[in-house]
Amino acid sequence: MIDRNFKLLTVVTEAALENELTEALDRLGASGYTIVNARGRGSRGVRDAGWSTSSNIRVEVICDALMAEKIADYLQEHYYRDYAMVLFISDVGIMRPEKF
Amino acid sequence: MSIDPVILFFLLGLIAGLARSDLRLPPAIYELLSILLLLAIGLKGGMELSQQQMSSVLPQMVAVLAMGFILPLFVYPVLLYIGRLGRPDAASIAGHYGSVSVGTYAVAVAFLASAGIAFEPHLALFLVLLEVPAIVVGILLARGIHSGTRWGKLLHEIFFGKSIVLLVGGLLIGWAIGPEGIKPLEPLFIDSFKGVLALFLLEMGLIAASQAREILQRGIFLVAFGVIAPIPLAICGALLGWSLDLSVGGTALLATLAGSCSYIAAPAAMRIAVPEANPALSLTASLGVTFPFNIFVGIPIYLEIAKRLHGA
Numbered sequence: 167m168i169d170r171n172f173k174l175l176t177v178v179t180e181a182a183l184e185n186e187l188t189e190a191l192d193r194l195g196a197s198g199y200t201i202v203n204a205r206g207r208g209s210r211g212v213r214d215a216g217w218s219t220s221s222n223i224r225v226e227v228i229c230d231a232l233m234a235e236k237i238a239d240y241l242q243e244h245y246y247r248d249y250a251m252v253l254f255i256s257d258v259g260i261m262r263p264e265k266f
Numbered sequence: 267m268s269i270d271p272v273i274l275f276f277l278l279g280l281i282a283g284l285a286r287s288d289l290r291l292p293p294a295i296y297e298l299l300s301i302l303l304l305l306a307i308g309l310k311g312g313m314e315l316s317q318q319q320m321s322s323v324l325p326q327m328v329a330v331l332a333m334g335f336i337l338p339l340f341v342y343p344v345l346l347y348i349g350r351l352g353r354p355d356a357a358s359i360a361g362h363y364g365s366v367s368v369g370t371y372a373v374a375v376a377f378l379a380s381a382g383i384a385f386e387p388h389l390a391l392f393l394v395l396l397e398v399p400a401i402v403v404g405i406l407l408a409r410g411i412h413s414g415t416r417w418g419k420l421l422h423e424i425f426f427g428k429s430i431v432l433l434v435g436g437l438l439i440g441w442a443i444g445p446e447g448i449k450p451l452e453p454l455f456i457d458s459f460k461g462v463l464a465l466f467l468l469e470m471g472l473i474a475a476s477q478a479r480e481i482l483q484r485g486i487f488l489v490a491f492g493v494i495a496p497i498p499l500a501i502c503g504a505l506l507g508w509s510l511d512l513s514v515g516g517t518a519l520l521a522t523l524a525g526s527c528s529y530i531a532a533p534a535a536m537r538i539a540v541p542e543a544n545p546a547l548s549l550t551a552s553l554g555v556t557f558p559f560n561i562f563v564g565i566p567i568y569l570e571i572a573k574r575l576h577g578a
Contacts, residue, residue: 180537182534182537182538183538185423186538245541247541247542248541248542249541
Protein backbone atom coordinates (compact mmCIF):
# COMPACT_ATOMS: atom_id res chain seq x y z
CA MET A 167 0.00 0.00 0.00
CA ILE A 168 1.49 3.30 -1.04
CA ASP A 169 0.28 6.43 0.69
CA ARG A 170 0.57 9.40 -1.68
CA ASN A 171 -0.43 12.14 0.74
CA PHE A 172 3.10 13.07 1.76
CA LYS A 173 5.57 15.76 0.74
CA LEU A 174 9.31 15.71 0.34
CA LEU A 175 10.78 19.05 1.39
CA THR A 176 14.29 19.59 0.05
CA VAL A 177 16.53 22.44 1.20
CA VAL A 178 19.90 23.18 -0.37
CA THR A 179 21.82 25.69 1.73
CA GLU A 180 25.12 26.64 3.37
CA ALA A 181 26.79 24.04 5.55
CA ALA A 182 27.27 26.75 8.17
CA LEU A 183 23.55 26.58 8.86
CA GLU A 184 23.43 22.87 9.63
CA ASN A 185 23.16 23.13 13.41
CA GLU A 186 20.64 25.95 13.38
CA LEU A 187 18.56 24.20 10.77
CA THR A 188 18.36 20.85 12.53
CA GLU A 189 17.43 22.61 15.76
CA ALA A 190 14.67 24.47 13.96
CA LEU A 191 13.38 21.27 12.36
CA ASP A 192 13.23 19.55 15.72
CA ARG A 193 11.45 22.53 17.22
CA LEU A 194 8.92 22.73 14.42
CA GLY A 195 8.13 19.08 14.93
CA ALA A 196 9.62 17.34 11.90
CA SER A 197 9.77 13.61 12.58
CA GLY A 198 13.18 13.27 10.95
CA TYR A 199 15.52 14.47 8.25
CA THR A 200 18.42 13.39 6.08
CA ILE A 201 21.44 15.60 5.40
CA VAL A 202 24.05 15.11 2.69
CA ASN A 203 27.00 17.25 1.64
CA ALA A 204 26.44 18.96 -1.67
CA ARG A 205 28.13 21.19 -4.20
CA GLY A 206 26.95 23.08 -7.22
CA ARG A 207 26.39 26.49 -8.75
CA GLY A 208 23.65 29.03 -8.28
CA SER A 209 22.92 32.71 -7.94
CA ARG A 210 25.63 32.99 -5.26
CA GLY A 211 28.35 31.49 -7.44
CA VAL A 212 30.07 28.13 -7.38
CA ARG A 213 29.70 26.32 -4.08
CA ASP A 214 32.42 23.74 -4.45
CA ALA A 215 32.76 22.42 -0.92
CA GLY A 216 36.45 23.25 -1.14
CA TRP A 217 36.33 25.31 2.01
CA SER A 218 34.07 25.10 5.00
CA THR A 219 32.41 28.39 4.15
CA SER A 220 31.81 27.43 0.53
CA SER A 221 30.25 24.05 1.15
CA ASN A 222 26.58 23.22 0.87
CA ILE A 223 24.26 20.71 2.43
CA ARG A 224 21.04 19.21 1.14
CA VAL A 225 18.43 18.56 3.78
CA GLU A 226 15.47 16.32 3.06
CA VAL A 227 12.37 16.04 5.18
CA ILE A 228 9.37 13.81 4.56
CA CYS A 229 6.22 15.17 6.18
CA ASP A 230 2.60 16.07 5.53
CA ALA A 231 1.61 19.14 3.52
CA LEU A 232 0.88 21.25 6.58
CA MET A 233 4.26 20.62 8.16
CA ALA A 234 6.02 21.22 4.84
CA GLU A 235 4.40 24.62 4.59
CA LYS A 236 5.22 25.44 8.19
CA ILE A 237 8.89 24.61 7.69
CA ALA A 238 9.05 26.44 4.36
CA ASP A 239 7.54 29.59 5.87
CA TYR A 240 9.93 29.50 8.80
CA LEU A 241 13.01 29.08 6.61
CA GLN A 242 11.89 31.79 4.21
CA GLU A 243 11.35 34.22 7.05
CA HIS A 244 14.64 33.53 8.81
CA TYR A 245 17.20 32.68 6.17
CA TYR A 246 16.23 33.72 2.66
CA ARG A 247 17.57 37.25 2.93
CA ASP A 248 21.12 36.55 4.09
CA TYR A 249 21.92 32.98 3.18
CA ALA A 250 22.24 30.94 0.03
CA MET A 251 19.14 28.78 0.21
CA VAL A 252 16.97 26.93 -2.29
CA LEU A 253 13.86 25.12 -1.14
CA PHE A 254 11.38 22.99 -3.02
CA ILE A 255 8.54 20.65 -2.19
CA SER A 256 7.53 17.59 -4.15
CA ASP A 257 4.88 14.90 -3.82
CA VAL A 258 6.10 11.51 -2.71
CA GLY A 259 4.56 8.14 -2.08
CA ILE A 260 5.61 6.28 1.06
CA MET A 261 5.01 2.83 2.46
CA ARG A 262 4.72 3.40 6.21
CA PRO A 263 2.82 6.63 6.95
CA GLU A 264 3.03 6.04 10.70
CA LYS A 265 6.78 6.71 10.52
CA PHE A 266 6.29 10.31 9.46
CA MET B 267 67.04 35.94 2.49
CA SER B 268 66.49 32.30 1.58
CA ILE B 269 62.92 31.15 1.12
CA ASP B 270 61.64 28.50 3.49
CA PRO B 271 60.94 25.22 1.69
CA VAL B 272 57.39 24.99 3.03
CA ILE B 273 56.51 28.25 1.26
CA LEU B 274 57.32 26.57 -2.05
CA PHE B 275 54.48 24.11 -1.42
CA PHE B 276 52.10 27.02 -1.01
CA LEU B 277 53.41 28.40 -4.29
CA LEU B 278 52.87 25.01 -5.94
CA GLY B 279 49.27 24.92 -4.74
CA LEU B 280 48.74 28.50 -5.88
CA ILE B 281 50.09 27.84 -9.37
CA ALA B 282 48.23 24.54 -9.70
CA GLY B 283 45.02 26.25 -8.63
CA LEU B 284 45.46 29.18 -11.00
CA ALA B 285 46.23 26.74 -13.84
CA ARG B 286 42.98 24.92 -12.99
CA SER B 287 44.72 21.64 -12.27
CA ASP B 288 42.48 18.91 -10.92
CA LEU B 289 44.83 18.62 -7.94
CA ARG B 290 42.78 18.47 -4.78
CA LEU B 291 43.43 17.30 -1.26
CA PRO B 292 40.45 15.31 0.01
CA PRO B 293 38.63 17.38 2.67
CA ALA B 294 39.23 14.68 5.29
CA ILE B 295 42.99 14.87 4.69
CA TYR B 296 43.00 18.63 5.01
CA GLU B 297 41.05 18.26 8.23
CA LEU B 298 43.60 15.76 9.55
CA LEU B 299 46.50 18.03 8.63
CA SER B 300 45.01 20.96 10.51
CA ILE B 301 44.35 18.71 13.51
CA LEU B 302 47.98 17.55 13.48
CA LEU B 303 49.26 21.13 13.26
CA LEU B 304 47.08 22.35 16.12
CA LEU B 305 48.00 19.41 18.36
CA ALA B 306 51.69 19.71 17.51
CA ILE B 307 51.74 23.41 18.40
CA GLY B 308 49.81 22.73 21.61
CA LEU B 309 51.90 19.72 22.68
CA LYS B 310 55.23 21.41 22.08
CA GLY B 311 54.17 24.58 23.88
CA GLY B 312 52.69 22.63 26.79
CA MET B 313 55.73 20.43 27.13
CA GLU B 314 58.03 23.45 27.33
CA LEU B 315 55.66 25.29 29.64
CA SER B 316 55.87 22.44 32.13
CA GLN B 317 59.52 23.46 32.57
CA GLN B 318 58.81 26.98 33.76
CA GLN B 319 56.98 29.06 36.33
CA MET B 320 53.45 29.93 35.29
CA SER B 321 53.20 32.94 37.60
CA SER B 322 55.66 34.92 35.50
CA VAL B 323 53.54 34.37 32.41
CA LEU B 324 50.23 35.50 33.88
CA PRO B 325 50.65 39.30 33.55
CA GLN B 326 51.81 38.81 29.96
CA MET B 327 48.72 36.75 29.24
CA VAL B 328 46.49 39.57 30.47
CA ALA B 329 48.28 42.10 28.25
CA VAL B 330 48.00 39.85 25.20
CA LEU B 331 44.32 39.23 25.88
CA ALA B 332 43.76 42.99 26.06
CA MET B 333 45.47 43.40 22.70
CA GLY B 334 43.03 40.85 21.27
CA PHE B 335 40.13 43.08 22.27
CA ILE B 336 41.74 46.31 21.05
CA LEU B 337 43.11 45.36 17.61
CA PRO B 338 39.72 45.06 15.86
CA LEU B 339 38.83 48.55 17.12
CA PHE B 340 41.74 49.96 15.07
CA VAL B 341 40.66 48.11 11.98
CA TYR B 342 36.94 48.84 12.10
CA PRO B 343 36.98 52.63 11.46
CA VAL B 344 39.40 52.21 8.55
CA LEU B 345 37.00 49.82 6.84
CA LEU B 346 33.98 51.93 7.69
CA TYR B 347 35.25 55.37 6.71
CA ILE B 348 38.05 54.79 4.20
CA GLY B 349 36.76 51.54 2.72
CA ARG B 350 33.15 52.81 2.87
CA LEU B 351 31.95 49.33 3.72
CA GLY B 352 28.67 48.78 5.49
CA ARG B 353 28.66 48.29 9.24
CA PRO B 354 28.21 44.48 9.16
CA ASP B 355 31.00 43.98 6.63
CA ALA B 356 33.39 46.36 8.40
CA ALA B 357 32.70 44.68 11.75
CA SER B 358 33.05 41.18 10.35
CA ILE B 359 36.38 41.95 8.66
CA ALA B 360 37.61 43.71 11.81
CA GLY B 361 36.85 40.51 13.71
CA HIS B 362 38.81 38.47 11.17
CA TYR B 363 41.85 40.75 11.34
CA GLY B 364 41.90 41.01 15.10
CA SER B 365 41.82 37.24 15.40
CA VAL B 366 44.74 35.00 14.44
CA SER B 367 45.75 32.39 11.88
CA VAL B 368 47.26 29.14 13.04
CA GLY B 369 48.66 28.50 9.56
CA THR B 370 50.55 31.80 9.58
CA TYR B 371 51.82 31.08 13.09
CA ALA B 372 53.04 27.64 12.03
CA VAL B 373 54.92 29.13 9.06
CA ALA B 374 56.50 31.72 11.36
CA VAL B 375 57.57 28.95 13.77
CA ALA B 376 59.16 27.05 10.88
CA PHE B 377 60.79 30.26 9.68
CA LEU B 378 62.32 30.98 13.09
CA ALA B 379 63.49 27.38 13.41
CA SER B 380 65.27 27.61 10.04
CA ALA B 381 66.92 30.84 11.15
CA GLY B 382 67.95 29.22 14.44
CA ILE B 383 66.07 31.79 16.53
CA ALA B 384 64.52 30.62 19.80
CA PHE B 385 61.23 31.85 21.22
CA GLU B 386 59.30 31.51 24.47
CA PRO B 387 57.04 28.43 24.78
CA HIS B 388 54.05 30.45 25.96
CA LEU B 389 53.61 31.99 22.52
CA ALA B 390 51.40 28.95 21.86
CA LEU B 391 49.31 30.12 24.80
CA PHE B 392 49.07 33.60 23.26
CA LEU B 393 47.81 31.98 20.07
CA VAL B 394 44.90 30.56 22.04
CA LEU B 395 44.24 33.84 23.85
CA LEU B 396 44.15 35.90 20.67
CA GLU B 397 41.71 33.77 18.75
CA VAL B 398 38.47 34.58 20.52
CA PRO B 399 38.36 38.22 21.77
CA ALA B 400 38.42 39.88 18.35
CA ILE B 401 35.58 37.70 17.08
CA VAL B 402 33.46 38.76 20.04
CA VAL B 403 34.35 42.43 19.47
CA GLY B 404 33.54 42.08 15.77
CA ILE B 405 30.10 40.68 16.58
CA LEU B 406 29.50 43.47 19.10
CA LEU B 407 30.51 46.11 16.55
CA ALA B 408 28.03 44.67 14.09
CA ARG B 409 25.14 44.04 16.42
CA GLY B 410 25.55 46.20 19.49
CA ILE B 411 25.05 44.75 22.93
CA HIS B 412 21.27 44.73 23.00
CA SER B 413 20.31 42.47 20.20
CA GLY B 414 18.90 39.11 19.43
CA THR B 415 22.32 37.49 19.38
CA ARG B 416 22.22 34.22 21.31
CA TRP B 417 25.50 34.75 23.12
CA GLY B 418 25.41 31.57 25.17
CA LYS B 419 25.19 29.38 22.13
CA LEU B 420 27.58 31.49 20.14
CA LEU B 421 30.29 31.59 22.81
CA HIS B 422 29.92 27.87 23.25
CA GLU B 423 30.56 27.42 19.55
CA ILE B 424 33.57 29.74 19.56
CA PHE B 425 35.18 28.33 22.70
CA PHE B 426 34.55 24.72 21.79
CA GLY B 427 35.43 25.14 18.14
CA LYS B 428 38.00 22.62 17.04
CA SER B 429 40.97 24.96 17.03
CA ILE B 430 40.58 26.05 20.64
CA VAL B 431 39.79 22.51 21.83
CA LEU B 432 42.84 21.05 20.06
CA LEU B 433 45.24 23.82 21.05
CA VAL B 434 44.19 23.87 24.69
CA GLY B 435 43.96 20.07 24.76
CA GLY B 436 47.46 19.80 23.28
CA LEU B 437 48.83 22.34 25.73
CA LEU B 438 47.33 20.47 28.68
CA ILE B 439 48.54 17.06 27.49
CA GLY B 440 52.01 18.42 26.73
CA TRP B 441 52.11 20.16 30.08
CA ALA B 442 50.99 17.01 31.91
CA ILE B 443 53.38 14.57 30.25
CA GLY B 444 56.47 16.81 30.02
CA PRO B 445 59.54 16.27 27.83
CA GLU B 446 59.92 12.61 28.82
CA GLY B 447 56.34 11.63 28.16
CA ILE B 448 56.28 13.31 24.79
CA LYS B 449 59.11 11.16 23.40
CA PRO B 450 56.91 8.37 21.97
CA LEU B 451 54.74 11.00 20.26
CA GLU B 452 57.65 12.89 18.76
CA PRO B 453 57.86 11.13 15.38
CA LEU B 454 54.29 12.09 14.51
CA PHE B 455 53.86 15.48 16.13
CA ILE B 456 57.29 17.07 16.39
CA ASP B 457 59.55 15.51 13.75
CA SER B 458 56.99 15.53 10.95
CA PHE B 459 55.79 19.07 11.69
CA LYS B 460 57.34 20.52 8.56
CA GLY B 461 56.07 17.76 6.31
CA VAL B 462 52.55 18.22 7.62
CA LEU B 463 52.88 21.98 7.26
CA ALA B 464 54.05 21.59 3.66
CA LEU B 465 50.98 19.53 2.73
CA PHE B 466 48.73 21.91 4.62
CA LEU B 467 50.18 24.85 2.69
CA LEU B 468 49.73 23.00 -0.60
CA GLU B 469 46.00 22.90 0.08
CA MET B 470 46.05 26.51 1.31
CA GLY B 471 47.62 27.51 -2.01
CA LEU B 472 44.81 25.77 -3.89
CA ILE B 473 42.21 27.49 -1.76
CA ALA B 474 43.88 30.90 -2.11
CA ALA B 475 43.92 30.41 -5.89
CA SER B 476 40.19 29.74 -5.84
CA GLN B 477 39.79 33.25 -4.38
CA ALA B 478 41.52 34.82 -7.37
CA ARG B 479 38.36 35.68 -9.27
CA GLU B 480 36.80 37.24 -6.20
CA ILE B 481 39.90 39.37 -5.71
CA LEU B 482 39.63 40.73 -9.25
CA GLN B 483 35.97 41.53 -8.72
CA ARG B 484 36.36 43.18 -5.33
CA GLY B 485 38.69 45.85 -6.53
CA ILE B 486 41.61 47.72 -5.21
CA PHE B 487 40.55 48.69 -1.70
CA LEU B 488 40.27 45.15 -0.39
CA VAL B 489 43.62 44.16 -1.89
CA ALA B 490 45.32 47.29 -0.55
CA PHE B 491 43.74 46.71 2.84
CA GLY B 492 44.82 43.07 2.90
CA VAL B 493 48.41 44.02 2.18
CA ILE B 494 48.72 47.19 4.25
CA ALA B 495 46.68 46.40 7.37
CA PRO B 496 48.90 43.57 8.67
CA ILE B 497 51.91 45.88 8.99
CA PRO B 498 50.59 48.38 11.60
CA LEU B 499 48.82 45.51 13.38
CA ALA B 500 52.08 43.55 13.51
CA ILE B 501 53.90 46.65 14.79
CA CYS B 502 51.40 46.80 17.68
CA GLY B 503 52.19 43.15 18.42
CA ALA B 504 55.93 43.75 18.16
CA LEU B 505 55.77 46.75 20.50
CA LEU B 506 53.77 44.73 23.03
CA GLY B 507 56.20 41.82 22.78
CA TRP B 508 59.14 44.15 23.24
CA SER B 509 57.59 45.91 26.23
CA LEU B 510 56.80 42.53 27.79
CA ASP B 511 60.50 41.64 27.53
CA LEU B 512 59.99 38.80 25.09
CA SER B 513 63.01 37.56 23.15
CA VAL B 514 63.58 38.57 19.52
CA GLY B 515 61.89 35.34 18.38
CA GLY B 516 58.98 35.82 20.77
CA THR B 517 58.52 39.43 19.68
CA ALA B 518 58.54 38.40 16.01
CA LEU B 519 55.94 35.69 16.71
CA LEU B 520 53.66 38.03 18.65
CA ALA B 521 53.97 40.50 15.77
CA THR B 522 53.05 37.71 13.37
CA LEU B 523 50.02 36.81 15.47
CA ALA B 524 48.87 40.43 15.55
CA GLY B 525 49.41 40.80 11.81
CA SER B 526 47.68 37.55 10.88
CA CYS B 527 43.96 37.12 10.43
CA SER B 528 41.55 34.29 10.99
CA TYR B 529 40.11 32.24 8.16
CA ILE B 530 38.60 29.32 10.05
CA ALA B 531 37.10 30.35 13.39
CA ALA B 532 36.06 33.89 12.44
CA PRO B 533 34.28 33.05 9.16
CA ALA B 534 32.29 30.29 10.83
CA ALA B 535 31.25 32.48 13.76
CA MET B 536 30.51 35.55 11.66
CA ARG B 537 28.36 33.64 9.20
CA ILE B 538 26.00 32.70 12.00
CA ALA B 539 26.26 35.82 14.18
CA VAL B 540 26.39 38.48 11.45
CA PRO B 541 24.52 36.90 8.54
CA GLU B 542 24.12 40.19 6.65
CA ALA B 543 27.91 40.52 6.25
CA ASN B 544 29.13 39.20 2.93
CA PRO B 545 31.42 36.23 3.71
CA ALA B 546 33.14 36.57 0.33
CA LEU B 547 34.58 39.98 1.30
CA SER B 548 36.21 38.92 4.55
CA LEU B 549 37.42 35.57 3.27
CA THR B 550 38.89 37.07 0.12
CA ALA B 551 40.83 39.62 2.13
CA SER B 552 42.07 37.24 4.81
CA LEU B 553 42.66 34.08 2.79
CA GLY B 554 43.27 35.46 -0.69
CA VAL B 555 45.41 38.47 0.16
CA THR B 556 46.69 38.68 3.73
CA PHE B 557 47.61 35.04 4.29
CA PRO B 558 49.86 34.84 1.19
CA PHE B 559 51.25 38.29 1.94
CA ASN B 560 52.16 37.28 5.48
CA ILE B 561 53.89 34.04 4.62
CA PHE B 562 55.85 35.47 1.68
CA VAL B 563 56.64 39.00 2.83
CA GLY B 564 55.18 39.69 6.25
CA ILE B 565 57.01 37.22 8.47
CA PRO B 566 60.53 38.26 7.40
CA ILE B 567 59.51 41.91 7.91
CA TYR B 568 58.13 41.16 11.38
CA LEU B 569 61.37 39.43 12.34
CA GLU B 570 63.28 42.47 11.11
CA ILE B 571 61.05 44.78 13.17
CA ALA B 572 61.64 42.60 16.23
CA LYS B 573 65.39 42.71 15.66
CA ARG B 574 65.41 46.49 15.31
CA LEU B 575 63.33 46.92 18.49
CA HIS B 576 65.80 44.79 20.39
CA GLY B 577 68.68 46.71 18.85
CA ALA B 578 70.21 43.54 17.47
